[in-house]
Amino acid sequence: MTKPLLEIKNLHVWFKVFGGILRVLDGVNFTVMSEEKVGLVGETGCGKTTTMKAIMRLLSMPPAIIPKGEILFKGKDILRMNRAELQQIRKEKISMIFQDPTAALNPVFTIGTQIQDAVRFSGKSGRKMKKDEIKARAMQVLKEVSLPDQERVLHNYPIQLSGGMRQRVCISMALVSASELIIGDEPETSLDVTIKDQILRLLKELVEKHNTSIILISHALGTVKNMTDKVYVMYAGTMVELAKTKDLFAHPLHPYSKGLLAAIPRLTGGGIGEGIDGHIPEYINPPKGCRFHPRCKQVMPMCKDKKPPLFKVSEKHEVACFLFQNFGGDCIDK
Amino acid sequence: MQKKSLTQEELSRRWENIRRNWYKFSRNPLSITGLVMICIILFFTIFAPFVSPYPESAGKFINFYEASQPPSLNHLCGTDAFGRDILTRIFFGCRYSLIMGVTVLLLIVPVGVVLGLIAGYHRGSWLEIVIMRITDIFIAVPPLILALAVCSVLTPSIFNAMLAISIAWWPWYTRLVYGIASSLKEEFFVKSAEVTGANKMYILFREILLNCISPILTKMSLDMGWIILIGSSLSFVGLGAQPPTPDLGSMVADGSKYLPDQWWISVFPAFAIMLIVLSFNLFGDGIRDTLGVERG
């Protein structure tokens, strides 16, 4: 058995705000093996981005507090690392691609300056690289993301590039510093269908070529289906289901995953499913027990006061719902 | 019956908003300090005839027996060259300053805001060009100098000083509202009202003006201090309130002749001006924080 690359255990993240504490993450468990492509799916406000920010230690800590939990990267807890170790992780191991490439690039520096800075500070080769070496590396990563005419792109400002090209630049910068794990925080949302397709294909190719792991956060289930091996479904700060991608789309088990899949408009036509009534709960006073129970159609009395743990339904399919508490072994159909 | 319950619903909603804003405002101790100071100043100025130790000192009054006395228990801030109690005159002086501030704001805010709304909404047309170029001309001259110029043409009196400050100050409101209105004009909610068929008055005074209110309020509370300061400056150079009207600016000017020996004659009024301006600025900052965050 290979060791997990990244392991989040029972992570809680709270925010202190006017009127109380927002209990956003409530015991998140999450595992990424090396060279694995993992999807994290959930609706707006379910805590996807908070989880990823916690991994990178990007949460601004005065409002945020992490009362419980650990984030192990190769067995070392990121939450307890000192500055130098953290810097090391950020420089060499993990990098992030953000949703909005326009906001992720500094508008007053040229692409060249920004990529070359990324190269210069990306640990391994150290600061002692020569100028033309840095430039060569920058050109190389730009070529890898199949940007044409790299020389010209290096001298351009972000505003002179189109949205798709900007996202390619962001990916190239992530490539510079990530050798182990890339976190893509909805990297395709702000792009058009055809460009989205191109970017995702590129990302998949690169990840496979460099043997990197990737966590793809998205609310678009179609994207996740094409890109990943394993999917986590998140609802209101808890993981409700995890499965191999194929299994999840073929047999979703949790009522929330079912509802979510049913709500997606299909190319085959025939109308759209019901959607899920209600909305994500307020985090100041989240519902007791299973956080999904106020919206659940199959709610049982016990859901209202006990939080369901992840029940193993089969080898790689776990679901946090009491409907499946007696499901032992390998019965998977419906 | 039906109507009453409805209005109650609306009232309770308003009340809740007020409470929320008050909560945000009260988070900052400095803005609370400002508010408390304003309340104290208001109390002393409104009840000046009753709380001041020598109310007769406010007018034409001469008592050479007690002239130029240093601060003592009898005269907390001392007396001036005519033997008038300085504390009393400060209370009455604050009165004129506050009246001046409020009057000027009442004069200029409606004018400035309406012009700004019209110019902002008609960006690109001749109306905007006319209004904004006139505004630019007024803004090009520093307000104090413009007020001085206007005052020196008119006969010096407290009313003319107010008029002069108003002339110098309205363009800033036009500018402020123009900026907001011209960007809101492109917002979809304004477009949507236009497309539905709302008339211009509704769009200007509901859709756009409502969104300008918090910056206007903020600017008003910050400007209160500035206007008082300019009013005092005008009085200081003799273009504002005329003796024997107790005005903080002219009191500082009078006292400056006796510096540094009889320092109390000018230092205490100057200190009063500082307190007023400071408290309005603190209060204004608080308002900005309270109303500003809500829009974000």
Added chain:
Amino acid sequence: MRLPVFYFRILEVIALTNNILFVDHLEKYFFTYQGIVKAVDGISFFIKEGETFGLVGESGSGKSTVAYTVVGMYRPTKGKIIYKGDKDISQDSRKRPLAIKKEIQIVYQDPGTSLNPSMTIKDILELPLKVHNISKNHEDRIKKVKELLEMVQLPVSYTYKYPSMIGGGEKQMVAIARALATNPSFVLLDEPTSALDVSVQAKLINMLIQFQKKFKLSYLFITHDLSLMRNVASRVAIMYLGKLCEIAPSSEFFKNPLHPYTQMLLSSIPVISDEEEALKPKKIISKGEIPSPVNIPPGCSFHFRCHKKMDICSCEDPIITEVNEGHTVRCHLYTK
């Protein structure tokens, strides 16, 4: 049968069917410092009464500009918009009669910016009622506002709330309620769900379909999501750089996409089931990006990205051809 579509033929179509909207060679240019932006460059289409006409395109294709021009936010540079067969409404909203404004309503993409942040839901919903004199007095209006809220399944307690206090989906419901307040017969939906989550989107779309039946509405539905379009639209048009590439009835459109751009779009949609995968045209590698509308490529504007490019494409703009009944394409592949 491949017939070139001439102007008289379109006229004939109008005469035969009862169209709620007919857009004829509509052009909308913007004059900017960079040059002339041809946002909408001579498009013609019609919308039948009671149908949902879908308009699909990438960002920058000019699809929103079409909606804004129809609703009267812009004055067309050229061309005509004809409402209900005889009313020419090719002017901007200032010059339009109030009765037309009542009939045509719009729901914008982002409910965050289309609802005034400093007005309560009551004030927002009251405006159309006031303007069009639908309710006589204050009590009447409040009653109507509450009815509207109930209609879009929002709690009545929202009446005095501000938009910032409610969720994105709920805001869009308010925007829909505002559009329906005047009892319109034609509603423009400009990507009404693109800012929302799928579960909310499903609810909202189903509600819109329900309203369409109940109030006999016609929709112009704009979106970039083809899967969504499949489920709501009866006819679909594809727009690219201000021009329509293909118009077809929905089922035909997805079964038999003709224009290379349509094929590219369809093949790049991420889908979640195998049946859908089978429907997609075999993998066409999408390439390139939509160019800036300031310098539109010569000839067919799509030829840079086209996988079936011919020599003629780079110099001559193709004309619209009718391939099947009601299925028109603007591509050299079909003009022979």
